[in-house]
Amino acid sequence: MKRKLEISSAQITIRGLVKRYHYQPVLDNLSLTVEDGDFCVLVGANGAGKTTLLRIIASLVRPDSGEILLGDDLLGVNPQLRQRIGFVSHQPMFYQDLTAIENLRHYARLYQTSRVDETINNGIRSAGLSQHLNKPLRAYSRGMQQRLSIARALLHDPVILLFDEPYTGLDQDAARFLDGKLKQLHQPGRAILLAAHRPQRLLPIASHIAWLKDGKIIQHLPISCLSESPELEQYLQEVA
Amino acid sequence: MSPILRYLRVIWQIIRKDIRLEWRGRQGVPVMLVFSLLVVFLFNFALQLSPDLQAGLAAGLLWVSLAFAATLGLNRSISLERESGALDGLLLAPVDRSAIFFGKSLSNFLFTSLVALVLLPVFSLFYGNNILNLSLILIVLLGVGATTSLGTLLAALSIQTRTRDVLLPVLLYPLALPILIAAVEASRGVLSGRALSDSRNWILLLLACDVLFTAAGLMFFETILEE
Numbered sequence: 001m002k003r004k005l006e007i008s009s010a011q012i013t014i015r016g017l018v019k020r021y022h023y024q025p026v027l028d029n030l031s032l033t034v035e036d037g038d039f040c041v042l043v044g045a046n047g048a049g050k051t052t053l054l055r056i057i058a059s060l061v062r063p064d065s066g067e068i069l070l071g072d073d074l075l076g077v078n079p080q081l082r083q084r085i086g087f088v089s090h091q092p093m094f095y096q097d098l099t100a101i102e103n104l105r106h107y108a109r110l111y112q113t114s115r116v117d118e119t120i121n122n123g124i125r126s127a128g129l130s131q132h133l134n135k136p137l138r139a140y141s142r143g144m145q146q147r148l149s150i151a152r153a154l155l156h157d158p159v160i161l162l163f164d165e166p167y168t169g170l171d172q173d174a175a176r177f178l179d180g181k182l183k184q185l186h187q188p189g190r191a192i193l194l195a196a197h198r199p200q201r202l203l204p205i206a207s208h209i210a211w212l213k214d215g216k217i218i219q220h221l222p223i224s225c226l227s228e229s230p231e232l233e234q235y236l237q238e239v240a
Numbered sequence: 241m242s243p244i245l246r247y248l249r250v251i252w253q254i255i256r257k258d259i260r261l262e263w264r265g266r267q268g269v270p271v272m273l274v275f276s277l278l279v280v281f282l283f284n285f286a287l288q289l290s291p292d293l294q295a296g297l298a299a300g301l302l303w304v305s306l307a308f309a310a311t312l313g314l315n316r317s318i319s320l321e322r323e324s325g326a327l328d329g330l331l332l333a334p335v336d337r338s339a340i341f342f343g344k345s346l347s348n349f350l351f352t353s354l355v356a357l358v359l360l361p362v363f364s365l366f367y368g369n370n371i372l373n374l375s376l377i378l379i380v381l382l383g384v385g386a387t388t389s390l391g392t393l394l395a396a397l398s399i400q401t402r403t404r405d406v407l408l409p410v411l412l413y414p415l416a417l418p419i420l421i422a423a424v425e426a427s428r429g430v431l432s433g434r435a436l437s438d439s440r441n442w443i444l445l446l447l448a449c450d451v452l453f454t455a456a457g458l459m460f461f462e463t464i465l466e467e
Binding site (some may be wrong): 058059060061062074079080081082086087089091092093094095096097098102106107109110111112136137145152156 | 241244249250253257260262264265303318323324325326328330331332333334335336448455466
């Protein structure tokens with residue numbers, strides 16, 4: 001039966017995910033569901049597998065076994081499903097010799113977005129970078145590149161947003177910009193999964209928290225119920 | 241928009257981006273060109289060959305310099321995609337990833353062919369061949385096509401290793417041996433004044449390499465990058 005991609009649901013369902021590097025399990029039978037409208041912060045120690053999990057959901061890494069569903073659709077079958085995903089990594093994914101507008105135009109064309117120029121202008125305006133349109137990316141600060149990276153991830157209006165340590169290397173202004181952007185993006189019809197080693201500043205913004213340890217999600221609960229998990233509270237205090 | 245048109249537009253977008261980056265940086269084609277010219281100059285002056293020997297070695301020298309130039313171009317092509325994780329940006333595009341292989345492969349082909357286009361007249365100056373030898377141009381295009389298809393696939397493999405700059409030529413040259421042998425033999429035949437049809441078997445081998453390495457790219461490119 002042919003599925004209609006237009007009827008997309010912003011739900012991520014992960015079942016029995018396994019990934020090994022050099023025979024060492026990084027993700028070990030991991031299961032997690034992020035519902036439509038959730039903003040889930042993924043916490044865990046360095047090397048816990050947060051980046052690997054996000055890269056598998058973004059279909060940048062192939063899992064050894066397990067399945068991921070975006071809505072009802074199995075990831076990895078139809079490349080068009082990637083249209084639903086926006087990914088902000090700690091790397092900006094830009095060509096440093098091109099200007100902001102050239103980089104965004106490149107991605108808008110790859111995503112075959114309609115009204116390319118209008119979409120790009122909106123993206124640059126929302127990133128607050130209208131003054132720097134024609135500078136090569138090499139001249140941008142880390143914070144400016146990260147803002148543009150968010151604009152890049154939103155060009156095709158994805159319903160699933162993945163962020164991998166987006167606060168790394170940001171100054172206070174850029175971090176505040178990101179706080180505001182995340183609040184704005186957290187809305188029904190969209191699911192956000194954000195990996196953070198130190199999640200304190202996200203607790204007032206996010207709706208859920210998932211703790212990744214030993215390759216499994218050992219806690220997944222609404223942030224309003226955080227007091228029900230003393231172990232997780234203790235872990236959060238330790239990494240603060 | 242039809243899926244085929246979407247696919248072709250992604251290929252074209254990757255080529256267009258690579259041309260723009262090359263124009264902006266001017267670090268790929270000029271370096272490839274200077275290096276391949278240096279190889280021709282060095283061999284010409286170092287070996288001090290008699291005209292008879294020169295004619296025999298000309299085809300080999302042409303392909304050695306083109307193979308070196310292609311390796312430099314492929315390394316540059318990888319480093320552009322590696323810098324700031326831009327390759328991930330390409331892989332996130334909602335299109336079959338063979339389009340990325342075709343896009344990168346064709347831009348590598350374009351840049352190496354451009355180098356060959358400048359190299360051939362210089363070469364004919366040293367070795368006394370006819371510049372407007374269409375048979376030779378055909379052989380060069382077939383050989384460069386096969387080398388860049390294979391090279392793009394191997395570049396995808398080596399991009400994930402720490403020794404990528406060294407690994408690419410180490411993998412490329414042994415595997416490209418059938419291409420180089422066929423290209424050298426076919427070029428030698430044409431340069432010695434024989435008709436192209438006399439080198440029919442070598443041309444067919446080159447064509448087979450083009451098809452084989454393009455098919456290998458289509459089949460394995462995505463798997464290699466996802467692993």
